[in-house]
Amino acid sequence: MGMFFFMVKIAADNWKRHGSPLGTNEIMRNMFRRDVIVLLIADGVMCGLTGVSWLLQRAIRAGYVDWDRTGWVLQNVWQTAYIGAVVGLTMYRDWPWTHTVFFVMHGVVMLMKQHSYAFYNGYLASAYEKRGRLLAKLKELENVDPVRSPSRTEPPVSAISTSHLAHVPSAHEYKERRRSVSAHNAEKRTTAAPVTDIDKIAAAIGSGEPLDEEQVHVFERILKWEVDALSDELKGKSTTVAHAYPDNLTLMNHYEFILLPTLVYELEYPRSDSINWYYAAEKMAACFGVIFVMIMISQAFIYPVVMDTVRMKEVGMPLAERFQQFPWMLSDLIFPFMMEYLLVWYLIWETILNFIAELTYFADRSFYDAWWNSLSWDQFARDWNRPVHNFLLRHVYHSSISAMKVNKHTATLITFFLSACVHELVMWCIFKKLRGYLLVLQMFQLPLVRLSRTRWLRHKSTLGNMIFWLGIFTGPSILCSLYLIL
Template sequence: MSSRSNDQDSIQLTAFPKFKDGQVGCLLTAEDAQLLQGFLKQSRGKRSFRFQEVKLTRKANTLTALPTSSQFHGFFVLFWMGVALMLLKVAANNWRVYGSIWGKNEIVRLMMDKDVAVLGLTDLALCCSTGFGLLLQRAILSGFVRWNNLGWLIQNVWQAFYLGAVTWWSYHRDWPWTHTVFIMLHCLTMLMKQHSYASYNGYLSELYHTRETLKIRLGQLDPSHTGATSTANTTSTHDWNVEIADSKENDLRRRQRSFNLQNFAGSRETDQILSLIRTIDQGVHLEPDQVESFCRLIEQEINVLSEGLKGRCSQTDNYYPRNLTVKNFSDFISLPTLVYELEYPRTEKINWLYVAEKTAATFGIIVVMIAVSQSWIYPVVVHTVQMKEHGLTVQQRLREFPWVLSDLLFPFMMEYLLAFYVIWECVLNALAEITMFADREFYSDWWNSVSWDQFARDWNRPVHDFLFRHVYHSSIRAYRLSRVSASLITFLLSACVHELIMLCIFRRLRGYLLILQMSQLPLVALSRTSLMRDRHLLGNIFFWLGIFTAPSLLCSLYLII
């Protein structure tokens, strides 16, 4: 969710000191009033910067960190032994019936017979085109466009075009569901990465612009800061002594002297700031000690903005705008994370044996998933397709709905668990090891969830971190939404994206997944009531009932209706 920044950091200060005829002095302007109001805002609370809600650390996945001495390690071993025995049983049956351990092999042919090369080239173009975000940020840094004015709009138009083009291409090529799922998931991943990169760097560009403008203002106020700006020399010959002629200005001068700007610089008291702001419209000129105090205020703000431009950097000097390089952008695109940071926790070396282990596990589990699909899911799908081809009405097909649902319950549950393991445990860990990415907490113990909001946090941590930073918090900051409204927006966006994937797979818009996902909200509210709050076992039972039935229910609905 991209929006214009409403932070005080984006204030433009372009005013120069003003001098009255026959006088030499420094006059605070309306732009300075805006700056002082920014100080007033900061004095009421601790200064914070956006896009720092998510903190990446050196953590391991729950299953990866499972020690062999754990009391539950045996169940982990039992699960994989059961998977191996099931695979042997399927292979033996296929050999007996078809003379091959792969059986009729329709799933493999579906994956390999059509447009494999085109799919690969499409994915390559998908990755290369993400470089648009880097070009836009370089243009913003060079001053061709401002993020808060036009930059955010250009980025969002590009993202809409990016998603629309990939969706249209998958329709145009009429790819099977295997190709469609891969390209759409990768497209959404790259889309989230681009959004995070653009939002964070766009925000930093506004901080950077404000800091550079403050440096110019500092050079105008104090000639000794010649390094801050080349225009500082234009004021280097001024004496900064105030000469007030008439009684009105003498009265203003006495009131101004009663305001100790040095105390303001040290304490930033609210009433003192407001007092200074009220005198600006009356043409108050500052004395040398007051100019010095005001300069110290600007210096403090420059230092604060410089800290903001560093982000969480502690090991490197990859500060903005040094990070706007092809190397840094390519590094982020390859990392198994969806939130952009100036610096990530990294490991010291690559354990290639670990990479080989996860790679072998990836291909092994894919074989198991193909076997499960071929033996238990594909025959049910073919049966539902034949019912439609034979002209059965919706009422007649609905009579078969309970049997289709029951036939798909166990194989879909198996595929669900295997898909989780192959993506979040094998693929992401292998990629993290190759890229030396240290934060491996791609999921938590979601199987112990007692509510759907806990499952949403623990099941897919990279996506959760993205939604938490760029949708939930951005909705609260930019649109001043309540936490409840921001949660609703986050759930709705997630549900719409999932429904888009179902639309691309089945070529029909039904909204079944959208409805089921949004139904989690009242279930979350129910889990927080006194009826369910402390009943963790009951909550976990309801959670597993949903996980067990939802995938097969969705597929049955799309196949039958």
């Protein structure tokens, strides 16, 4: 109600001053004055080009490319070219900031989707190939005629770990075993790939040396356990064989994932039974309503301040004099930017994502948590944007630990830094200059996280939430003021 009456007041003032409830309406004119059709066509082509990642996975499945050797390199080269083309097109067309923000942010979303699709399927391709090799070894083992006397062929049964055979073979148990092997290798401080029991068993079967009955029996049990665990891994979260790897590598499956409101690829997602068209219409109406409110606020309170800074630079006002206007600019922007910040969150995570989820039968609606109750910035990072948090958790944080062999603190630093670089990229595309203000302020959240865990703030939830909201209030306006003034 308060927002409604606030909009009525703005519209009345605009009517009194300019004879129109929208005022001078420069923002709307900039949004629609040119290249709207070009923007939509370019966005469609950008989404269509994500199929290159699908083609690469099909080539890997057909055996033309090995994911562990060249596949992941080709995928990263393509991703770099993809985001470079997205950013380059905005520069070439010299789009207004509204076009640029939409296109670059949507391009980053498509980039993350491709990365998740490719690297998860690439991992499954390696697991599928390994399972094929183990099945071949089982076939060889069936043709082995065991000797009665104890065999001297390595490895002896006593040197092989069989404790895991007591557990049901599953993807979880398989991952736990891999993690324990990696930890054991790290303790030995060796960079060479560890020789596992499976490697020793495969070598023994392939050597053609005699094996005794106990070896054949144990080798068979271990190989079957690994095959069943890998089969469960290839099944993932799918409930039917049709969705398991490699049957998931269809063009329809790929582009369905591109449409779904998630950034993390899974073989199957929870789905709703029907579409609530009333709910979808409500979210669509809310989407356009929030956009209208954002334009009204920007036109009334933000656009005049921005144009004042532009005029300061055009008349050649020295930096020192412009910087004297910084406190006044900050005070003028702090409340409208706070409103825009909250409205952007509501627009994306409450209206757009829920609208897409309803139309695509996507049942997992956990797009955010109660971030307004955050006591620290790491909690805010988790709760504000759940899709991006889940992506960073799987493909940056855990991947840094497993691939780069770093500890949790270093993985957290890498995750925050990558996120800050992407945000800074968007700011560079908007302002056409690289300053690093957003990157620095976002990285400054790390010491604030450590501060929130000290004995002075650990159990002071009210104070922690107050500090968090102080940052929310001042952060956006400070950033914009810095980019405008300097």
